[in-house]
Amino acid sequence: MESHIDTPPEDEHDSAYSGLLVNDAHWAFGTDFEDPLAGVDTTVPGDVDAATLATYALMLGDDALVMSHRFSEWTSNAPDLEDDIALSNIALDLLGQARLLLARAARADDSLVPALPEGSPTPPEDALAFFREAHQLRNVRLAELVNGDFAEATVRVLLFSVWRLALLERLRSSRDHVLAAVAAKGVKEVAYHRDYAARWFVTLAGGTEESRRRLVAALDQLWPLWPELFDTHPVEAAAAEAGVGVDPATVRDAAEGVLDQVLDAAGLERPQAPRRAGVLGRTGRDGMHGEPLSRMLAEMQSVARAHPMGQW
Amino acid sequence: MSVARTLERARAAAERVTDPELPMLTLADLGVLREVDVVAESHVVVAITPTYTGCPAMAAMRDDLVRELSSAGFDRVEVRVSLDPAWTTDWISPAGRAALATAGISPPGPAPRTDGPVPLTLMPTARQVRCPRCDSPATDLVSEFGSTACKAQYRCTACLEPFDHVKEI
Numbered sequence: 053m054e055s056h057i058d059t060p061p062e063d064e065h066d067s068a069y070s071g072l073l074v075n076d077a078h079w080a081f082g083t084d085f086e087d088p089l090a091g092v093d094t095t096v097p098g099d100v101d102a103a104t105l106a107t108y109a110l111m112l113g114d115d116a117l118v119m120s121h122r123f124s125e126w127t128s129n130a131p132d133l134e135d136d137i138a139l140s141n142i143a144l145d146l147l148g149q150a151r152l153l154l155a156r157a158a159r160a161d162d163s164l165v166p167a168l169p170e171g172s173p174t175p176p177e178d179a180l181a182f183f184r185e186a187h188q189l190r191n192v193r194l195a196e197l198v199n200g201d202f203a204e205a206t207v208r209v210l211l212f213s214v215w216r217l218a219l220l221e222r223l224r225s226s227r228d229h230v231l232a233a234v235a236a237k238g239v240k241e242v243a244y245h246r247d248y249a250a251r252w253f254v255t256l257a258g259g260t261e262e263s264r265r266r267l268v269a270a271l272d273q274l275w276p277l278w279p280e281l282f283d284t285h286p287v288e289a290a291a292a293e294a295g296v297g298v299d300p301a302t303v304r305d306a307a308e309g310v311l312d313q314v315l316d317a318a319g320l321e322r323p324q325a326p327r328r329a330g331v332l333g334r335t336g337r338d339g340m341h342g343e344p345l346s347r348m349l350a351e352m353q354s355v356a357r358a359h360p361m362g363q364w
Numbered sequence: 365m366s367v368a369r370t371l372e373r374a375r376a377a378a379e380r381v382t383d384p385e386l387p388m389l390t391l392a393d394l395g396v397l398r399e400v401d402v403v404a405e406s407h408v409v410v411a412i413t414p415t416y417t418g419c420p421a422m423a424a425m426r427d428d429l430v431r432e433l434s435s436a437g438f439d440r441v442e443v444r445v446s447l448d449p450a451w452t453t454d455w456i457s458p459a460g461r462a463a464l465a466t467a468g469i470s471p472p473g474p475a476p477r478t479d480g481p482v483p484l485t486l487m488p489t490a491r492q493v494r495c496p497r498c499d500s501p502a503t504d505l506v507s508e509f510g511s512t513a514c515k516a517q518y519r520c521t522a523c524l525e526p527f528d529h530v531k532e533i
Contacts (some may be wrong), residue, residue, distance in 0.1 A: 088445060137509050137510065139509065141513050144418040145513060149418070151418070152417060221482070222509075232448065233447035237414075237416075237417050237447065237451075238417065240533040251487075251488070254486055318485050
């Protein structure tokens with residue numbers, strides 16, 4: 053906070069708090085690295101529309117932010133310690149990607165960043181994460197669903213990372229230095245997420261009747277949101293046209309090729325369920341979300357919103 | 365003092381800083397310290413690169429670099445982030461690998477190339493990992509995710525010791 057908690061008058065060794073206040077930089081929230089893009093070339097290529105680049109970065113950043121928060125909810129709730137750590141690590145990798153992507157969005161077009169009281173030390177990527185309403189988030193709807201059982205987590209990580217990896221593989225050649233760098237690093241990270249989920253997918257499919265039943269149920273439940281991942285939003289089309297982004301429709305074959313390998317190994321086929329419709333044609337990329345996202349944001353944002361002048 | 369000597373002093377100070385999570389390794393050994401530049405007599409700019417995008421240790425690294433360089437006489441220390449090229453375990457120095465092994469952490473093998481599409485691997489990653497405690501090659505992967513983002517968990521089936529392995533990326 054702006055005024056730090058007063059150090060108690062007694063011997064500092066008696067206070068459980070004294071050690072915590074020595075160096076605020078160790079707090080995870082905000083991490084106090086003032087500018088995650090310090091020293092990175094953030095010049096927008098001359099012929100690229102800054103608002104397009106910023107909104108495109110926001111889309112990829114919001115996917116990572118929302119998925120990260122959902123998977124951080126698994127911490128201490130997974131079926132065993134190893135998977136608890138795995139899901140938490142996936143959440144952490146995505147949070148890192150979100151931070152850079154939101155910072156990139158803010159740097160390209162600061163009109164996207166919510167206004168905060170004058171003098172607020174909140175960095176722009178935090179303002180984007182904690183001070184936007186649900187309808188301002190651009191994430192795909194797959195990312196925001198309320199968590200189900202472990203089979204649901206497995207299928208969700210699989211679908212999300214098969215798709216995201218296919219996007220990032222292509223985004224490595226973005227003309228925007230930041231997006232290219234985030235993609236180069238993200239490919240390595242998301243490949244681990246995908247393979248982790250793919251192995252559990254095959255394991256659960258070949259496990260017991262109950263594990264297979266749950267896996268199939270999760271796949272049927274999530275499948276209607278798969279086609280949305282490959283819809284081309286006008287911003288994505290413009291970003292691809294400008295050579296800074298990837299049109300998701302162009303990675304569909306690659307992604308489904310990988311997914312089919314996993315389904316084959318599991319002895320399953322693609323479900324037939326039809327896609328989930330948008331609302332008047334609007335989906336996650338347009339800011340159209342389900343009620344669970346609002347509830348998630350209410351929890352995720354409450355502390356930051358209560359203390360807009362807070363220094364974390 | 366000559367520019368070359370000032371630079372040498374800055375490098376020496378920056379290279380003393382150890383990793384907050386792997387304190388047996390310096391940031392230089394880890395390959396995280398990318399550049400040390402002296403801009404003016406007492407002004408130094410250091411570039412570090414995250415091992416993983418979400419690495420929460422970056423702020424601690426920054427603070428430690430600032431502290432070490434300040435006590436080496438640099439009044440102005442800037443720490444920048446270098447994202448490109450992305451960090452790879454291939455940058456861990458031979459000294460760093462030896463320090464990991466001594467500390468009971470299995471060092472990484474050669475990193476896979478990731479230029480094109482990354483092939484799906486449904487079987488556990490095949491690695492020839494030797495137990496850092498008893499040097500047995502009889503080891504099992506417990507989980508691809510370990511105590512930090514950069515490590516996997518293994519166990520030795522000979523001496524039964526669990527240990528961390530730094531993942532090749």
